[in-house]
Amino acid sequence: MSSSYPNPRALKLPLRDLVRGVRQHAGPAAAMISHALESLPGPLRNAVENITPFDPKGAGLSGPPDPMIVANAAAAMQGADMSATQMATCAGFAISVLLAEARKPDLLVSETILAMCWHDAETQSYRAAALLHAMVRREPFGVAPGFMASGAGPDAGLPLRICIGAVLWLLTEPGDGATPEEELVRISGWLGAGSLEACQKAWNDPQTLNEILLDVSERI
Known part of the structure; x- marks a missing residue:
């Protein structure tokens, strides 16, 4: 398996706990959080350290599912079924949150295509x-999903x-209430x-690709 992404076992805390700790900025767990952050790659560490509360209404979202x-x-x-x-x-x-995070809230999301x-x-x-x-093949979000293909493919x-x-995010356990689902989506x-x-790299090897996704999701 590729080693280009961080091993989830290298983290002292799940990322949801790191985000919660960074928000608090104090307390006896501060040293542990600081140490755990050091194990993250630079861009991800910066994102966690600079996290700001997500505003679902400001992003035009109605809130997470039940x-x-x-x-x-x-x-x-x-x-399971x-x-x-x-x-x-x-x-x-999840896609709507990520589009808002990427400052692309104007793109449409088709739940019909997602069901397919x-x-x-x-x-x-x-x-x-x-x-x-x-999802990559059917392109469930875009300017006109289902009508105008982007031709993006797995290299986009x-x-x-x-x-x-x-x-x-779909692979992760729900939040415990302390961390909103919107933030778990952002972490994802x-x-x-x-x-x-x-x-x-693993795109044409479903088993390896699946293992990567499962492995990475354990860090959330």
Whole structure:
């Protein structure tokens, strides 16, 4: 497996805990947080250190799906059953957050196409990799998703990073209330950017690609 992305086992804390600690800026855990941040690659460390609260309303979002649906999505990514409509709702939320983070909130997200992506993936052995492949192939977001193909493919930067980030968030356990789901999506997006090269190298090997996605998601 490629070593171009950080090993999740090298972190002392999950990234959601690091973000929470950075927000607090004090307390007995400060030294541990500082040490854990040192193990992050530069761009990701800077993003965590400079994090600001995410404003869903300011980004034009109505808020995350119901926590039970989010939990069901994580289970479905590991083999459980889930309706295409609910999976599309979760994936659409994640993509919308990541588009807002990338300052592309004007792009449209098609939950119909996302539901088709889940239909493509749910029968496959490596669901995370299959869903990522389907999202890149079907292009569920853009100026006119479903009508105007961008021809981006797996070599495109931003679309692929957003797709990877969305899949990583779908793989994670729901937040505990202390960290909003919007922030977990942002963390997933940062990790998606960091694992872009590894995913591209493993693109034609679904098993390895799936392992990369699962491994990286453990850091959230």
